[in-house]
Amino acid sequence: MRTIIINVTVVTMNDQREIHDPGFVMFENDIITAVGDMKDLPDKAGLLHTVTVDGRNGILMPGMVNLHTHMGMVPFRGLGDDCKDRLRVFLLPMEQKTMDEELVYLSTRYGAGEMLLGGVTTALDMYYFEEEAAKAMDEMGMRGITGQTVMDEGACDFAHPREALAYGENLIKKYRSHPRISACIAPHGTNTCGEDLLLEAYRMDSLYKVPFPLHMAEMDYEMDYFRKEYGMTPVRYLDSLHVLGEETLAAHCIHMTEEDLLLFKEKGARVAHCIGSNTKAAKGVAPVSSMLRLAIPVGLGTDGPASGNTLDIFTQMKLCANFHKNETRDRSAFPAETIVAMATIQGAKAMGLHDLTGSLEPGKQADMVLVETHSPNMFPVYNPYSALVYSANPSNVEEVYVAGECLVKGKKLVKSDMDEIRKALSEKMKKTDFGIYMAKMGNIY
Numbered sequence: 001m002r003t004i005i006i007n008v009t010v011v012t013m014n015d016q017r018e019i020h021d022p023g024f025v026m027f028e029n030d031i032i033t034a035v036g037d038m039k040d041l042p043d044k045a046g047l048l049h050t051v052t053v054d055g056r057n058g059i060l061m062p063g064m065v066n067l068h069t070h071m072g073m074v075p076f077r078g079l080g081d082d083c084k085d086r087l088r089v090f091l092l093p094m095e096q097k098t099m100d101e102e103l104v105y106l107s108t109r110y111g112a113g114e115m116l117l118g119g120v121t122t123a124l125d126m127y128y129f130e131e132e133a134a135k136a137m138d139e140m141g142m143r144g145i146t147g148q149t150v151m152d153e154g155a156c157d158f159a160h161p162r163e164a165l166a167y168g169e170n171l172i173k174k175y176r177s178h179p180r181i182s183a184c185i186a187p188h189g190t191n192t193c194g195e196d197l198l199l200e201a202y203r204m205d206s207l208y209k210v211p212f213p214l215h216m217a218e219m220d221y222e223m224d225y226f227r228k229e230y231g232m233t234p235v236r237y238l239d240s241l242h243v244l245g246e247e248t249l250a251a252h253c254i255h256m257t258e259e260d261l262l263l264f265k266e267k268g269a270r271v272a273h274c275i276g277s278n279t280k281a282a283k284g285v286a287p288v289s290s291m292l293r294l295a296i297p298v299g300l301g302t303d304g305p306a307s308g309n310t311l312d313i314f315t316q317m318k319l320c321a322n323f324h325k326n327e328t329r330d331r332s333a334f335p336a337e338t339i340v341a342m343a344t345i346q347g348a349k350a351m352g353l354h355d356l357t358g359s360l361e362p363g364k365q366a367d368m369v370l371v372e373t374h375s376p377n378m379f380p381v382y383n384p385y386s387a388l389v390y391s392a393n394p395s396n397v398e399e400v401y402v403a404g405e406c407l408v409k410g411k412k413l414v415k416s417d418m419d420e421i422r423k424a425l426s427e428k429m430k431k432t433d434f435g436i437y438m439a440k441m442g443n444i445y
Ligand SMILES: [Zn+2]
Pocket: 068, 069, 070, 215, 251, 303, 304
């Protein structure tokens, strides 16, 4: 089927950063076939058998990329938001007690629905029972990579990391030829995985040419541990194990020395910048201006809903602009175009998916978002980048396409119903006795 979206401001995010205003994008099945100005629209004969969508002066942008998330954690959203340290105090024990395959599946469906409604078309998820996450993302029509989390002490899905590695490898093989979904092994972090586990996970991810995602240089106690135990930073530690390479996709990277940054540059490692999660947890601000100066691929991540709360990238774009401008005391730092690039093509590069997605160009997959400009917060629009970063929010997302399939129309999911998805998740949460468990944990709200 051939479709053309007309009367839109096309923000291509191609290398020349071309904008067509007013412009059009034409795609056949899953592939973009033409992008251009309205004055160059094909004539009537050229548009025979073509479905025409009037974009009504909206902004058509590439689908956004969420580089780091844990969709299975929707049930934990809003818990202990203002607690000093939640991870070891109750998040990990709670996962052990309550998380099962069905909950991961239902939670990931919810997370995928929320992301699509907010204009995220591609995500890298890291969690447990990731076969359920892959199934949910596939059913919802998203593009993404599901990372089976492994850690030394075992988790809610497998008591021993060996079992988690085997499960992850099977998942990688199962989705190897899938058009939208792939899988990888995701070590939880530098200090929750020992040397053997990191080496085995890296070996497997390199073998299958998939990302090697992990949390890194995030926690103060992580930095202290590496200083005391090894006399080096986590980055240098990973490099000493030879697991710092192009596959390495490190989330957070808050505490980076100049030497760490140069190592990242030299080895081609990538960064998932989670500004919302990091600043809410008072952990600090990653040195992203230095990363960009060194041309290290940096994209944006929401982190899980228990950390960053919302799963949309508009929020991250805004926080990214505000915190980094403030950090550098420079109003002109981090211009909106740079931030939209981090949300789209840079995120796709960091995931190794830039040949498929991240920009609107002929030959690429038709992954795109139509942002309407009729709502009060979207008038007037002088510069589409600035409107996307500083004015827009998920409620402005009118239509979303992934691989040419329309998944959101009129601000509603097309293939499924968000209310039903929420009802199913909520019923499962009641069955899991969340309330009883939380009461035992004391006041964590
Ligand atoms: Zn995370």
